Amino acid sequence: MPTLPYAILEAPSTLGLATDGVEHLPDQLLGLGLAERIHARRADRLAVLSKEPTPDAETGILNARAIAAWSPKLADAVEAVLDAREFPVVLGGDCTIVLGSMLAFRRRGRYGLFFIDGNADFFQPEAEPNGEGASMDLALVTGYGPSHLTDIEGRGPLVRPEDAVAFAYRDHKDQEEYGSQPLPKELKAIDLPAVRAMGIEAAARKAVDHLTREALDGFFIHLDADCLDDVVMPAVDFRVPGGLSWDELGVALRVALASGKITIYNPRLDADGSAGRGLADVLAAALGTAAPLVDRRRADIR
Numbered sequence: 001m002p003t004l005p006y007a008i009l010e011a012p013s014t015l016g017l018a019t020d021g022v023e024h025l026p027d028q029l030l031g032l033g034l035a036e037r038i039h040a041r042r043a044d045r046l047a048v049l050s051k052e053p054t055p056d057a058e059t060g061i062l063n064a065r066a067i068a069a070w071s072p073k074l075a076d077a078v079e080a081v082l083d084a085r086e087f088p089v090v091l092g093g094d095c096t097i098v099l100g101s102m103l104a105f106r107r108r109g110r111y112g113l114f115f116i117d118g119n120a121d122f123f124q125p126e127a128e129p130n131g132e133g134a135s136m137d138l139a140l141v142t143g144y145g146p147s148h149l150t151d152i153e154g155r156g157p158l159v160r161p162e163d164a165v166a167f168a169y170r171d172h173k174d175q176e177e178y179g180s181q182p183l184p185k186e187l188k189a190i191d192l193p194a195v196r197a198m199g200i201e202a203a204a205r206k207a208v209d210h211l212t213r214e215a216l217d218g219f220f221i222h223l224d225a226d227c228l229d230d231v232v233m234p235a236v237d238f239r240v241p242g243g244l245s246w247d248e249l250g251v252a253l254r255v256a257l258a259s260g261k262i263t264i265y266n267p268r269l270d271a272d273g274s275a276g277r278g279l280a281d282v283l284a285a286a287l288g289t290a291a292p293l294v295d296r297r298r299a300d301i302r
Helices: 022-031 064-083 097-106 137-141 172-178 192-198 200-211 246-259 274-287
Strands: 006-010 041-045 087-091 112-116 164-167 188-190 219-224
Touching (some): 006 022, 006 064, 022 274, 041 064, 064 087, 064 097, 087 097, 097 112, 097 137, 097 219, 112 246, 137 164, 164 200, 188 192, 188 200, 192 200, 200 246, 219 246
Parallel strands (some): 006 041, 006 087, 112 164, 112 219, 164 188
C-alpha cells in the first residue's frame, strides 16, 4: 500500500491554561526519539504569543484573542505539511491547539474529529472556574461559545457537532459539579463506561465508522494524554481516576490510523520520565514508520 511520510509540527502553546509545563511536551517526546522512530521530518516549531494573567473581559476566556490570532498560524503550518503530501503530527501544548489544526482541514472541506480525551472539554466560559480554553476546546471547535473562537476566519463551526466523536472521557462528576453544558445530542459520545461495555476495538471501530461516512472528506485525531489511566499517566494537569491502559490506547490509534493532536502530558509532573517513555512507546508503535495513503484519513497528535 502506498504510504505518506510523517512531518512533525511543534505547537507548544499553553494559551488555553492558567498553568505552564505542557509546552515542554514536544521537547520531551522528541528527546525520547519519537521523530527517528517514526521516520518523521521535523517540519516547524511555532512561536507562541504571550499569555495574559486574567480572562478576557468580553469572552470570559483566558487569552481568547491570542488563541484566535495564533490558530490561523498553526493552520498555515498544517496546510504546508499537507501541501507537501506529508502526514502532519502536531505535538502540543494544550488542547486549544485543536482549533488551529481543525481550521486547516476546514479550509479544505468537511472533516470529522476523533476526540480521544479523558475529559469531554465542553465547558462554557461562565462554568469554567479559571476561564481555561483547554476545558472548552471541544465546545469551541464545534461552534459552542464566543464567536472570537468558534467562527475563526468566518468558517465556524470548524467541525460540525454531528461529525465529531467524544471518546473515552470519564469526567462526568466534574461536569456535574461545575455545571458544564451537556454534549449536544448530534455529537457522538462514547464515554469510558461505553468503551468498557463494548470493548476497546469494537468501540474504536464504531467511532471510525461514524467518521468515514461518505459525507466526510476524512477525519483528524485529537489525543489528550489524560485519556490514559491516572496510574500510568499522572503527569497531567487535571487528574481523574481511571482511564485507558497503554494497550487500549494503542488499539484505538491503530484502528483509527488503519482507516485512513497529544496534549496535556506535562513533563514537569513526570519526575522519573516513565510516563513520557510510555507515551513515546505507544505512539511509535501505533504510528509505525509511515502513514497509509488513504484519501479519507488524516491524523494528528498533540
